[in-house]
Amino acid sequence: DIQMTQSPSSVSASVGDRVTITCRASQGISSWLDWYQQKPGKAPKLLIYEASKLQSGVPSRFSGSGSGTDFTLTISSLQPEDFATYYCQQADSFPLTFGGGTKVEIK
Amino acid sequence: EVQLVESGGGLVQPGGSLRLSCAASGFTFKSYWMSWVRQAPGKGLESVANIKHDGSDRNYVDSVKGRFTISRDNAKNSVYLQMDSLRAEDTAIYYCARYSSSSGWIDPWGQGTLVTVSS
Numbered sequence: 001d002i003q004m005t006q007s008p009s010s011v012s013a014s015v016g017d018r019v020t021i022t023c024r025a026s027q028g029i030s031s032w033l034d035w036y037q038q039k040p041g042k043a044p045k046l047l048i049y050e051a052s053k054l055q056s057g058v059p060s061r062f063s064g065s066g067s068g069t070d071f072t073l074t075i076s077s078l079q080p081e082d083f084a085t086y087y088c089q090q091a092d093s094f095p096l097t098f099g100g101g102t103k104v105e106i107k
Numbered sequence: 108e109v110q111l112v113e114s115g116g117g118l119v120q121p122g123g124s125l126r127l128s129c130a131a132s133g134f135t136f137k138s139y140w141m142s143w144v145r146q147a148p149g150k151g152l153e154s155v156a157n158i159k160h161d162g163s164d165r166n167y168v169d170s171v172k173g174r175f176t177i178s179r180d181n182a183k184n185s186v187y188l189q190m191d192s193l194r195a196e197d198t199a200i201y202y203c204a205r206y207s208s209s210s211g212w213i214d215p216w217g218q219g220t221l222v223t224v225s226s
Contacts, residue, residue: 008211034211034212034213036213043202043216043217043218043219044216045214045216046212047213049207049210050210053210055212055214064193072156082134087151089152089154089213092211093212094157094166095154095167095168095169097154098151098152098153098154098210101151106168
C-alpha cells in the first residue's frame with residue numbers, strides 16, 4: 001500500500017496568513033493526489049483533485065501543486081471559514097490511502 | 108443536487124453483523140464507482156471498500172477483507188456494506204461516497220452513519 005505522510009500535523013495561523021501543508025507519498029503517484037477539507041462533525045469536502053485542479057465552487061485562495069512524491073496545498077490568505085482539518089489522498093492505486101491530516105487552528 | 112444518504116448504523120456486539128445502506132440521487136448512479144470510507148473517533152480517514160459501476164470489480168482494505176462485502180443495486184440507486192465478524196476497531200463513522208475512476212477524487216460524501224462495536 002502507498003503511505004501518505006502529511007506535515008505539519010497542526011498549524012496555528014491568523015486570518016490573512018499564508019498557510020502551506022505538505023504531503024509526501026511513499027512511492028511516485030504522478031499527479032494522482034487529492035485534497036479534502038473537514039470541519040468538526042461534518043463530512044470531508046473535495047478541494048483539489050489531480051494535484052492542482054480546483055474543484056468547482058472552491059475559492060481561488062486554495063491551490064495545489066506537486067507531482068511524483070511531493071505535494072503542497074496552499075491557502076493564500078486564510079479566512080475564518082478555513083479553520084478545519086485537511087487531508088491528502090492518493091488515487092494512484094487501491095487501496096486509496098489518506099494522509100494523517102493537518103489541523104489548521106486559530107492563532 | 109447530488110446527494111448520498113447512509114443508514115443502518117448502530118450499536119453491535121463484537122462478532123456481530125450490520126448492513127449499511129446508501130441511497131444516491133441527483134446523478135447517473137450506474138456510471139460511477141462507489142466507495143465506503145470510515146473515520147474512527149478522533150482519527151483520520153480510511154478507505155474501506157470500492158465497487159465498480161456494474162459491480163464487476165470490488166476491492167477492500169486488508170483489515171476488512173473476508174469480513175466486509177460491498178455491493179450495489181443500480182435499479183435502486185443504492186450501495187451497501189455488509190459487515191460481519193465485527194471488532195471493536197471497526198467502530199467509526201462510515202461515509203458513503205462517489206468515486207471518479209478517471210480522476211481519482213471522492214465527491215460528494217454522505218453525512219455518515221456511526222457504527223459502534225461494543226459489548
